[in-house]
Amino acid sequence: MSDLVDVSLIVNGSEVSHRVPARTTLADFLRQTLELTGTHTGCEMGVCGACLVVLDGQVVHACLSFAVQASGSAVETVEGLTERAVIADLQEAFHQRNALQCGFCTPGMLMTAYSLLSQPGVPSREDIRDALSGNYCRCTGYEAIVDAIETTARNRAAGGDAAAREEIDA
């Protein structure tokens, strides 16, 4: 049960290597071994979405993969996205709209939103709700979360359009 395995991967842009029990989940590896506690475990069975992380560009449940399965991959957590400032506008929209209460589900929500907003086009509220169907929130009733993501999507689209216009003007 406690056979140790070597795990090497890139987490938030840095190479990490550790020898951990083979059964260590990616969520526990991030939270306990690397002390990246922004990734949360709410159900440990891939339902609640609190543990979502970006694995090689895909949003996955960190509680459903073993750390060793992520060996050789690149993982990004809420800490990494925050440091890179790629979700700063999303975080600001969540803050202004009070789209979180206890905050436990929030890193997972941000992961889903980050992934959704990385797709081309501006998602509709229905698209946003559909994307959030795997993220449980018990505090907010979701409306403010949908609002914050919608606001960010529109602002990005408007900002993108403005940048495009400036290019044309130049």
Added chain:
Amino acid sequence: MTAITALDRPNSYIGRSVPRPNAKRLLAGRGRYVTDIVLPRMLHGAYVRSPYAHARIVAINADEARAAPGVRLVAIGEDLAKLCTPWVGTMDHFKGMKSPPQLPLPIDKVVWAGQAVVAVVADTRALAEDAAELVAIEFDELPAVVDIDAARGPDAPVISPELGSNLCFHGKIDTGGVEDVFAGAAHVVEEEFLFGRHTAVTMEPRAIIADYDASEPKLTVHHATQTPYQFQDIYARHYGIPEACVRVIAPDIGGSFGMKLHMYHEDMAVVGLSIMLERPVKYVADRMESFVSDIHARDHRVRARMAADADGNILAMDVEDVTGIGAFSAYPRTSVVEGNQVYRLMGAPYTFKNYRADLQVVFQNKVQMSQYRAVGHPVACTVTERLVDMIAAKTSRDVFDIRSGNLIPDDAYPCASPTGYKFESLSHHACLAKIRALMDYDGLRAEQAALRKQGIHRGIGIASFVEITNPSPAFYGVGGVRISSQDGAIIKITPSGDVRCLISITELGQGTETIVGQIVAEHLGVDRERIKVITGDTETTPHGGATYACRGAGIGGETALQAAKKLKANVLAVAAAILQDEPDRLDMEAGWIVDAASRQQRIELAEIARIAYFRSDTLPPGTQSQLSVAHHYAPEGYPFAFTNGVQACHLELDVETGFVKLLKMWVVEDCGRVINPLLVDEQIRGGVVQGLGAAFFEECTYGDSGQLTNGSLAD
């Protein structure tokens, strides 16, 4: 948006939708929940649980587990009973109420499926769980008491034979005259209502780390709870540790909704395990454990009748409520409070005077039941409003019309309900009028009629309610339960002129720290950014009730307000001495001492603080600056601050499939002076959606043998 409003004064924060300063940390993934915390030399606990709802413990063999890798301790009921005194979840003013004594782990029998029996402590949680699988417990299964009727039958096995029956509490309310009113009433409606078990499902499960240091002695508990002071008291008394040596810290909490108010056996055991090992021990319930060990709520069967005259004026209600609470009453808040609130809130918005009710609170072999969000309100409201709608149907009156004819008039206060609740001031009619306009009721009815002709079935429902908030000492205190109804705050000016407010109400994400900051900033005359609010640590904050029953703003907010005024008077006294002026001719604004009349800046607060802390020699002789204040506030007079409101729902029913599509919800709630509209709106929205979950989707279901049949997030 250019008009100057009352909110445009400096430091005018009350009534403003300002975001929560502490939310940024959570958004950056820098929350610090108990589940995140690691202490030096910390060990991890896991529990072996009962597979049976009711069984005698014949033998426990833990030899193999004790020898397993990484195992530091295996403890059973007797081990913890040597350290921890038993607890009984009763309250004095529930006359005749009874409940058996409880221990962290059972000694001779288990009383629900999922009850923790043996604790295993190891170097990691995984190793503890491995070893837990090696514990062999021999059980002698007993007949499970599951059904609330069977539990009360003459031949029912009695779960706690020393109590004589499975009845925890039997309450009656009778104003008299009810039979006569029903006999002579033009209309009588009646129905039976079943309310299933619900549970909170907080996103962060229950989590606790106990750290006992025998050398001082000192017990430090990081506990995901709403009420750290309550647990400081409990741990001190039941483990015989001086209260001053017990520290309970409630850091960021991943949801609570009342569920984290209660004493759980595993949590109490963790304290004992840490005492035995003299090392920190952590326990986090996993999701499956949460379903079988977190409190459940509701589980009521209500049979109710309502009588009305020919015009639909309500004359009386007659109610029988039976509720199943598990095998004992929860500690320390009891499992009778919910039933008590159900049978006292029945009909609360209405004027009728004749009321009779019978409440039976029944033991059964299920997990304990106690307070969860909206304690009793959904049950009382559903029953009352359904019966009101049935009277409306019988008398062909519109649902708004029947309510406006029966709701207590807005000018009738103060008054009392026939169930004994004293209302200071409610506003049912104003709320009813407001929601009618808000939802365009007449338009919706016309649309409903038009769509019905096309085969589209839309429903419109409204429900008026009374809400219990801000309990005074008349509740827990008078009932002999050591739960405070007061709160305390310490506010200090730092040497740089910043402000720290340490307050006993706690933050669960609802915005406690934000509204306290708004209140202190406004009443002290300081920018909000310069105020740091600190909560959730018995070592630093004064003792208080903390957060439950919608009391944070009402009692904690008032505490902060009074403390800020007290501190301001102290600041102005020093300022007056420095400026050679009178304190009442001075005021504070945006971090300055200003002339009260002209608002001209006289001296900066930071300068007052600098002089007071570093150059007191320059002050007039005898001036002793008091730039820290401690202040407590408890509500007086009314036992509760009742509030009220009305909700409306618009939905569409697919008559072929039975699917319901919710189209819109409206809420009008009279919550008094709103400190932060954004936070109030989001709190209500979250509450409504959690309520919709209960109404449409959620129920903890049990099989005949007392097994929870849907105890995971995937069921």
